[in-house]
Amino acid sequence: MISVYENKNECCGCTACKFICPVDAIEMIADKEGFLYPTIDQTICIECKKCQDICAFKNGYSTEDNFAEPLVFAARHKNENVLLSSTSGGAFTAISDYVFTKGGVIFGAAFDDNFNVTHQIAEDTEMRERLKGSKYVQSDLKKVYLEVKKSLSDNKLVLFTGTPCQNAGLRAFLLEESVENLILCDLVCHGAPSPLMWREHLEYIAKKTNQEVLAFSFRDKKIGWRGANTTVDFTGKTVSNNEIVNVYSKLYFSQTMTRPSCHNCKYTNTRRPSDITIADFWGIEDCMPDFDDNKGTSLILVNTVKGKWILNSIKEELSLRESCLEDCVKKQTQLQAPPLPAPYRQEFWCDYEKHGYGYISKKYGGNNVKVHLKNRVRAVLITFGLLGVIKKIRAGN
Numbered sequence: 001m002i003s004v005y006e007n008k009n010e011c012c013g014c015t016a017c018k019f020i021c022p023v024d025a026i027e028m029i030a031d032k033e034g035f036l037y038p039t040i041d042q043t044i045c046i047e048c049k050k051c052q053d054i055c056a057f058k059n060g061y062s063t064e065d066n067f068a069e070p071l072v073f074a075a076r077h078k079n080e081n082v083l084l085s086s087t088s089g090g091a092f093t094a095i096s097d098y099v100f101t102k103g104g105v106i107f108g109a110a111f112d113d114n115f116n117v118t119h120q121i122a123e124d125t126e127m128r129e130r131l132k133g134s135k136y137v138q139s140d141l142k143k144v145y146l147e148v149k150k151s152l153s154d155n156k157l158v159l160f161t162g163t164p165c166q167n168a169g170l171r172a173f174l175l176e177e178s179v180e181n182l183i184l185c186d187l188v189c190h191g192a193p194s195p196l197m198w199r200e201h202l203e204y205i206a207k208k209t210n211q212e213v214l215a216f217s218f219r220d221k222k223i224g225w226r227g228a229n230t231t232v233d234f235t236g237k238t239v240s241n242n243e244i245v246n247v248y249s250k251l252y253f254s255q256t257m258t259r260p261s262c263h264n265c266k267y268t269n270t271r272r273p274s275d276i277t278i279a280d281f282w283g284i285e286d287c288m289p290d291f292d293d294n295k296g297t298s299l300i301l302v303n304t305v306k307g308k309w310i311l312n313s314i315k316e317e318l319s320l321r322e323s324c325l326e327d328c329v330k331k332q333t334q335l336q337a338p339p340l341p342a343p344y345r346q347e348f349w350c351d352y353e354k355h356g357y358g359y360i361s362k363k364y365g366g367n368n369v370k371v372h373l374k375n376r377v378r379a380v381l382i383t384f385g386l387l388g389v390i391k392k393i394r395a396g397n
């Protein structure tokens with residue numbers, strides 16, 4: 001009997017094994033945390049082991065095209081509208097614009113009509129708008145690896161964007177193909193949260209507010225790039241950062257609902273499985289204060305010759321400054337080691353199964369009366385400029 005992974009922390013859900021299977025014996029099926037895993041129909045399987053051989057997460061990924069060290073840049077899109085509508089400094093828009101000028105296509109993560117996060121194709125700038133912005137949910141790759149293969153065989157330039165494990169999985173899947181026209185672009189990645197918790201969160205907001213969610217932004221820049229402002233649009237009003245809306249981000253950052261493989265991630269280093277890596281340039285205020293205006297700065301790591309060609313092609317669209325690896329790694333824990341799971345992760349999932357999302361929102365998501373009151377008091381103190389005074393008194397100066 002063939003199995004494609006032993007433990008859940010060995011499978012990132014990239015779909016490469018599913019699409020390499022010559023007899024279509026593999027289905028991606030969601031587990032009770034809502035993450036997709038390959039499941040083999042043993043009655044069809046011919047035991048060729050192609051699924052095992054292709055797994056980049058288990059077998060490792062090639063960095064033979066990588067420079068000894070990535071070239072490091074801080075970048076901001078020169079167009080203010082692009083900058084403000086992007087999560088970081090708008091590097092993704094600059095790269096994708098270039099690909100469109102060459103008649104190419106782009107793949108990345110977008111909301112579908114029901115707010116599920118799925119990988120989709122964009123063939124023009126209008127379609128690309130849906131791909132913009134970070135969605136902190138594991139994206140369902142669906143059949144995108146096959147679509148990338150098809151676009152390459154149609155001789156198109158293809159930009160694939162996604163998490164490092166999605167990039168590594170795609171590269172492994174395309175091993176036998178000509179990938180001259182493929183640009184791999186990964187993110188620095190903090191972990192992929194559960195799509196099931198995301199659906200629960202949307203339902204929870206609708207129930208608590210008695211209104212339909214029309215738009216959701218995980219991180220807009222209304223209070224600046226560092227503000228991590230979560231915003232939800234309802235008919236006639238927009239709500240930001242309140243106790244209901246913020247439950248999901250609190251669960252995400254506490255590492256209760258991240259995919260198990262993220263705690264065993266192979267890509268939290270500077271040997272990237274891509275041509276170009278984009279991220280937030282955290283710490284820019286320390287190493288390049290004059291470049292930082294809190295509107296967002298992208299960190300760009302150029303990993304290969306192809307990545308260098310891309311950066312050269314987009315440099316006119318960006319304010320660009322060279323940096324060094326040491327400065328960017330300092331504040332990027334995701335380039336140093338995998339995130340640790342919350343010590344109470346198991347308890348969290350047991351509580352969810354027994355009591356539902358409303359219960360865990362209170363217990364783990366900060367949505368309880370005590371936290372609510374504390375936040376209100378804090379807001380009043382900030383308004384009257386008293387928070388700093390209190391902190392000084394507490395520190396004894």
Ligand SMILES: Cc1cc2nc3c(=O)[nH]c(=O)nc-3n(C[C@H](O)[C@H](O)[C@H](O)COP(=O)(O)OP(=O)(O)OC[C@H]3O[C@@H](n4cnc5c(N)ncnc54)[C@H](O)[C@@H]3O)c2cc1C
Pocket residue numbers: 085086087088089090091092093107108109110117131132133134135136137138139161162163187188189190191192193278279280281282298299334
């Ligand atoms: C789950 C996740 C975790 C991240 N963790 C970090 C981190 O710890 N540190 C850091 O510096 N940066 C992190 N990032 C990257 C950062 O948030 C920005 O996405 C990145 O800097 C690109 O910003 P931009 O301004 O160039 O363009 P944007 O327009 O904001 O770019 C959006 C890009 O992100 C991709 N994307 C959006 N959501 C997903 C998703 N769910 N899965 C795969 N790809 C997606 C799109 O395909 C597109 O390429 C993370 C992103 C995601 C999605």
Ligand code: SF4
Pocket residue numbers: 004005010011012013014015016017018038051054055056057058169
């Ligand atoms: S990581 Fe990808 S290739 Fe490996 S078992 Fe999981 S889905 Fe299959």
Ligand code: SF4
Pocket residue numbers: 002020021022023024025026040044045046047048049050051052
């Ligand atoms: S061993 Fe071969 S036939 Fe069986 S599931 Fe894996 S790829 Fe498919």
Ligand code: SF4
Pocket residue numbers: 012163164165166189190191192259261262263265266267
């Ligand atoms: S943390 Fe690692 S395993 Fe998890 S989504 Fe990101 S790249 Fe994939």
